[in-house]
Amino acid sequence: MVVVEIVDAYGHENVLATHGTTFEITKQTALTKRGDCVIATGASKGAKNLSEEFKKAMKRETARVTIIIDAGEAREVVVARGSPQLLFTHPTDMVVRKSSYACGRTIAIEANKSARDFSMNFVEKIQSATQSIRITLVLKNNQVSASTAT
Numbered sequence: 001m002v003v004v005e006i007v008d009a010y011g012h013e014n015v016l017a018t019h020g021t022t023f024e025i026t027k028q029t030a031l032t033k034r035g036d037c038v039i040a041t042g043a044s045k046g047a048k049n050l051s052e053e054f055k056k057a058m059k060r061e062t063a064r065v066t067i068i069i070d071a072g073e074a075r076e077v078v079v080a081r082g083s084p085q086l087l088f089t090h091p092t093d094m095v096v097r098k099s100s101y102a103c104g105r106t107i108a109i110e111a112n113k114s115a116r117d118f119s120m121n122f123v124e125k126i127q128s129a130t131q132s133i134r135i136t137l138v139l140k141n142n143q144v145s146a147s148t149a150t
Contacts (some may be wrong), residue, residue: 003139005054007094010042011071011131015088016115017123021099023078023115026136027092037115039069039126040133046092047107050137051088057139058082061150065108068136071125076118080108082139107137 008012012031019021019037029042065083068075080096089104096108123132 001140003051003054003057003122004043005050005137005139007135007137009043009133009135010115011126011128012038012041012132013127013129014051015039015123015127017092017118017126019112019115022097022120023113024095024105031077031125039115039118042133043092043094043095043135047094047105049091050088050094050107054139055088057123059084059086059090064140066138066140067108067111068138069122070134070136071122071131074119074122075126076113076122078111078113080111083109083129085109091101094144 005021009025011097014031014033016036017039022037023039024037025040027043027046029039030039065080067078083102085102087104092107094107095105096111099116100109
């Protein structure tokens with residue numbers, strides 16, 4: 001099973017992308033330099049707004065998600081996993097974590113990248129408030145059904 005979720009957002013002049021364990025996408029448009037994990041603002045969705053199909057599939061232990069973040073010609077790709085602990089209740093924020101911690105803002109855990117792992121070229125792009133950003137979440141549930149098991 002493959003589920004795709006698209007989120008559109010924008011960069012911001014206060015993006016630092018220096019956080020070592022997470023990155024965040026938010027519907028909010030204001031950002032201070034304290035928000036060092038935020039990589040996109042003015043997002044079209046928060047965790048709560050993701051499709052029911054996506055949320056249900058991400059709550060499986062076998063869920064694997066590829067997060068493709070495009071800002072003009074700059075691209076970052078992050079791989080993470082789902083968990084039954086994910087809540088998807090936050091109305092404005094989506095956080096991807098390297099750890100296994102889950103709260104209402106968390107949409108994926110055990111990611112292979114955090115904000116500070118993004119390339120300098122990518123970070124420079126997302127430091128512009130006029131830079132549009134497209135986040136594509138491609139969820140693959142690797143659960144083998146009984147009919148395909150050998």
